[in-house]
Amino acid sequence: MPIPPDSDQDTGPGSAQSPGSEQSGLGSLMAERRRLLNLGYRMLGSVQDAEDVVQETYARWYALSESQQQAIVTPLAWLTRVASRICLDQLASARVRRERYTGEWLPEPVRGSTTWTSTAGAGRTSGTGGDDPADRITLDESVSMGMLVVLDSVTPAERVAFVLHDVFGTPFTEIAETVGRSPAACRQLASSARRRLAERRPVGGTTTEHRQVVSAFREACETGDLDTLVALLDPAVESRSDGGGKVRSALRPVTGADKVARFLLGLLRRDPDVELVEEDINGTPGVTVGIAGTTIAVLSADIRDGLITDLWLVVNPDKLHAWTDTPTAR
Structure with missing residues (x-):
């Protein structure tokens, strides 16, 4: 599965710049926020929950002292790991909440042929102007309703491992730090989710x-x-x-x-x-x-x-x- 355009390594491995720092620039800030928003939506199936995850992730970053921030070699990897852990916790509690949900629970749909902005410009598609690139969710096969529905049936750890590896290209060694398991176990988690998707969603038409x-x-x-x-x-x-x-x-x-x-x-x-x-x-x-x-x-x-x-x-x-x-x- 191709990695979405928003997951380019603008501020990824090799970058020691802080999120939103003057050195990294506005472009990098938008890229990292967009990556986290896309990550959260694919993990949780909710735009609002994804935005909450992004906000909490940045709050934890800015709660660090300056020396603690400087000690983090790759801030984007740190942000991704923290956001994924928050999603993992939310997925576990979501199962309990949805047992009390009236009727079927379905992922929140997002609009547009290419992108959709989740802030004041909600409902606009790309090219309309005025929307903030940092608040866009990039649409591809990994956010299709069918994909999100099937992902909702796998375990939280399987979903996190699959999304991080198959969608965002995160190495299993880094995923292991997020889910608290060995890289080999994380590989099995992603493989299990992949098999479930293949069983439930055979390849369709064009x-x-x-x-x-x-x-x-x-x-x-x-x-x-x-x-x-x-x-x-x-x-x-x-x-x-x-x-x-x-x-x-x-x-x-x-x-x-x-x-x-x-x-x-x-x-x-x-x-x-x-x-x-x-x-x-x-x-x-x-x-x-x-x-x-x-x-x-x-x-x-x-x-x-x-x-x-x-x-x-x-x-x-x-x-x-x-x-x-x-x-x-x-």
């Missing part, structure tokens, strides 16, 4: 094929064409919804082409003014659902052999701030 299926899916939903919609769904398709107890949603997965098609069309019939828009979500083609200009749902899909195998419907308003531009607590 982006063009994905977009064609999503377009046909949107049209069938808009016209209420049940037969066409069923034909686009894998016989064993599974639909999961996340309302977080804030809005009405299916509390359990809906399985089977006919059941999923009727479920979706039933939702859309509730409001005649509903609007479906094709939009890239987590780097892959998806659909947003809006009423009177306000996005109320974001739908992502996995597609194999020209059929939709998985649907993820996020309707929890606390997870739609990339579209609604309304910062809320999660």
Whole structure:
């Protein structure tokens, strides 16, 4: 899996400059913050949680004395290790919190074909101007909804080892310091997560094929064409919804082409003014659902052999701030 553009070693091994120091410059500061934000999102599946991790990581850095900071040869490696440990702790506690979550828990979707900014400019894609490069999440296969959902099923240590090594290219010797295990054990952790991903997410089609299926899916939903919609769904398709107890949603997965098609069309019939828009979500083609200009749902899909195998419907308003531009607590 390719390392995302944001993980270039601007301030990596070999650099003894402090985060945000005058020597490293603004470019390095943005690069390291962007790397940590991308790391946190891939670890936790939440933009807000990732931002909290970044803030806590920098707070711990600036809590060090000047002599302690100067003793750290590679500040970016230190920041990465600290952020990863914070994520590891959060992943462990998240399992307990999600046992109390109402219905299904799904990762927070992010918007845009290339990048999305998580601060005041939420919802803008690259090239619109005014967004802060330090607050962007780079979208690639490692943040696809399907990938994040599967990663949520592995152990916290497996997820940390996999993300650090396979996505960010961190050596197992450094990962060992983060998770408190030997390099060989960390290699096994990453391998286990990799096998789970291969089992749950076989290689799909091209982006063009994905977009064609999503377009046909949107049209069938808009016209209420049940037969066409069923034909686009894998016989064993599974639909999961996340309302977080804030809005009405299916509390359990809906399985089977006919059941999923009727479920979706039933939702859309509730409001005649509903609007479906094709939009890239987590780097892959998806659909947003809006009423009177306000996005109320974001739908992502996995597609194999020209059929939709998985649907993820996020309707929890606390997870739609990339579209609604309304910062809320999660």
